Amino acid sequence: MGIDALGLVEHVTIGGQKVTLAFPDLGSGGELTAALDGYGKPIPQQMATFSEGRWGYRSSSRLCYVSRASAVCLLQPQEKMSDAADFNALSEAFPRWFRILQEWAAVWSGEPLRDFDDAHSSAIHIPAGDQHMTGSGALMGTVFIGAQPLNRSQLAGALRRASCQEHLPVEHRMLLSAKSAELGGDLRRAVIDAGTAVEVALGAYITDHLSKKRLPADFITEAIKSANGMVALHGLCTNLGAELEVSKNRLRAELAEIRNPAAHTGKIPTAAEARRARTHAETLVRALRPIPQS
Structure with missing residues (x-):
């Protein structure tokens, strides 16, 4: 995506669940660093440690590769979050939501559309207590943006359309x-x-x-x-x-x-x-x- 899209905070809807997404900012050395969450607070230390060095990087003067974003949503606490109904519902809805985001990103950037595969980790990770992490189990693909990086307005538009289930024509x-x-x-x-x-x-x-x-x-x-x-x-x-x-x-x-x-x-x-x-x-x-x- 374009450099101007870094730090974007957007309120989205995934499977009926309200989620606030915050994209990383640019740190020193070209690496991306965790932004504050959508409410201006640091992300939990457990998540920061787990995601350290994995946010993405700057690849040119106008282009960056973002590999993850922070998200805030309300889930009912459970002793074993992998069994929580609302977490599983969010995990199941995410691939459909993300596919629409991919479509709009691909058509605006000129990059080809990639399918989900088993080469990437779970789409969603949350702290599960005792320094453990729970993954969604839903494998995610990537939005590759290289021919024409998404600007801030396009990224926001893609997120908005995904939340409304507005597929590309x-x-x-x-x-x-x-x-x-x-x-x-x-x-x-x-x-x-x-x-x-x-x-x-x-x-x-x-x-x-x-x-x-x-x-x-x-x-x-x-x-x-x-x-x-x-x-x-x-x-x-x-x-x-x-x-x-x-x-x-x-x-x-x-x-x-x-x-x-x-x-x-x-x-x-x-x-x-x-x-x-x-x-x-x-x-x-x-x-x-x-x-x-x-």
Whole structure:
């Protein structure tokens, strides 16, 4: 994330639980240090010791890597916190909340979306008495932010949207999926997801445009069905006034005719074909369905 986002305090909701998050500050030597909690108090010594040297680091003049943040929430004390219902409910809700945060971070930063895996520790740690720690048991992924670091406003916006369960629009999620598939070598899925993203965006544009003309929903649905495919939907969009940088002929040759055999016969495209298809999809989706930048 960007340097300006350090020290951000944000009130969020995770699975109905009110949580105050505080992001670390910049210490000496480029390492990040624990911030005060969301109420201006030092975090418990047990947590400070456990997290020492693990908050993150500054990697350039404008970019830092944050590996954890402090959180304050109300949980019913239990002798064995791993058995506490509210702690387990928070742990179960966290991956869904964090996934939405990842989506918005990825689309704003230009970094690919990573899945949760077993390469990271538990998402949540809390003091459990006798100098022990209780982990959530929910393994967490990471928000990688490198191409364009999140600024303070974007980080706050991503946290707010995660708390409201406001997912990234489907067409933009499909773009992220296409990019991840391409980077992972699954070129067939990359072009299929890219094509789906385009069809969703074209259909949404048509729906919005005709709805403003107060045309019946059934008529709009039938018009989209009758268009039958992304090339025909592209033509309908341009007839409705959309100015698209990717021409219908290029869309047909470099996306539709690559995606269709991949989807229906299992044909694997070349790396160059997959890259062009995804690039065209990104251009169209971002033009047809722009998203807010914070």
